[in-house]
Amino acid sequence: MMKKIIQQLANSDRVLLASHSNPDGDAIGALLATGIALEKLGCGEVVLYNESAIPAVYRFLPSVARIQKHLSDLNRFDTAVILDCGDLSRVGSIAEAIRTIPAIVNIDHHITNTRFGHFQLVDVDACATAEIVYRLIQCMDIEIDTAMATAIYTGILTDTGSFRFSNTNQAAFSICETMVAAGVKPSQVAQHVYGTYSLGRIKLLNLALDSIEISNNGQLSIMTVTREMLADTGTQPEDADGLINYARRIQDVKMAALIHELEGGSGAxxxxxxxxxxxRSDGSVDVSRIAMGFGGGGHAGAAGFSMESSLLELKRTIFSLSDGFCETCQLN
Known part of the structure; x- marks a missing residue:
């Protein structure tokens, strides 16, 4: 399949690369590494897209300024490469327009991937989409420079939780070792990703911690971030990235939920x-199955979904999940 994908890309004049909205380090790292590689492959026009603002902690990545937030005239593309998306809808508002592009390449590692597109490169055993992208670039016979290496390293580092999560595999360490040999400075990447926070983000963290509610059995925690909280602290939606980990680490909590208010709504x-x-799960609950029940997806330990509701109704729905958790969602 990799050879077919490379042939498709090499014969393409205009390629659109896109990753999921509200991107994490893997979505951004895979996007950037693939974009740089395709230019070296000799593709014509290569456009990088994500509909959300790039979180401040990832703006140090080489070529990140090339990621566009707005696109027009999607008809000009002959190939679209969708990265780190379990479903095409995860791209956001242009998903339906992308469906009209003649060739769609699906590169992902989520177990809930719907196998959309004309070409699928889906490996649920990969630690990150960046791992799959690394293997794809190897098959292109392209030398990985420091910029590509930094993007791949960041994708693997963040998606494995600094090698703490259960998706950490042997490839995570071996690829990162290779990326360091290619010029990555681990301490510098860590400083950007984990080392500094704005004062506003610290204030947002304080409000988010105050919002934590625990289920009666103590096994589920809910954290809430509202648009009012963002306005009061002068922060952006991307500043909520990672806050859920505080709720997940509470003693006896098996699953944590972060409710993040978005723009829009029906207004009914x-x-x-x-x-x-x-x-997020402590490893005993498969949250991907829960997310799928609400039209979302993800991994056993990390997943998500979107919905329209009142905050009170949504909290009641989530708290109802803690009643021993459904047997089908238990991990042995």
């Missing part, structure tokens, strides 16, 4: 709004 009632719910 004053309290009905759009939310994105991020789920």
């Amino acid at each position: 009632t004053d309290d009905r709004k759009r939310f994105h719910v991020s789920l």
Whole structure:
């Protein structure tokens, strides 16, 4: 399949690369590494897209300024490469327009991937989409420079939680070793990703910690980030990235949920709004199955979904999941 994908890309004049909205380090790293590689492969026009603002902690990555937030005239592309998306809808508002592009390449590692597109390069055993991208670039017979290496390293580092999560595999260490040999400075990457926070983000963290609620059995925690909280602290939606880990690390908690209020909503009632719910597990609950039940997806330990609801109704729905957790969602 890799050879077929490379042949398709090499014969393409205009390629669109896109990753999921509200991107994490893997979505951004895979996007950047692939974009640089395709230019070296000799593709014509290569456009990088993500509909969300890039979180401040990832703006140090080489070529990150090339990622566009707005696109027009998608008809000009002959190939689209969709990275780190379990479903094409995860790209966001242009998903339906992308479906009209003649060739769609699906590169992903989520177990809930719907196998969309004309070419699928999906490996659920990969630690990150960046791992798959690394293997793809190897098959292109392209030398990985420091810029590509930094993007791949960051994708693997962040998606494995600094090698702490259960998706950490042998490839995570071996590839990162190779990336360091290619010029990556681990201490510098760590300083950018984990080392500094704005004062506003610290204030947002304080409000988010105050919002934590625990289920009656103590096994589920809910953290809430509202648009009002963002306005009060002068922060952006991307500043909420990673806050859920504080709720997940509470003693006896098996699953944590971060309810993040989004823009928009039907406006049918004053309290009905759009939310994105991020789920994290301590390893005993498969949150990907829970997310799929709400039209979302992800991994066993990290997943999410979006829905329209009142905040009170949404909290009640999530708290109902803690009643021993469904047997089908238990991990042995």
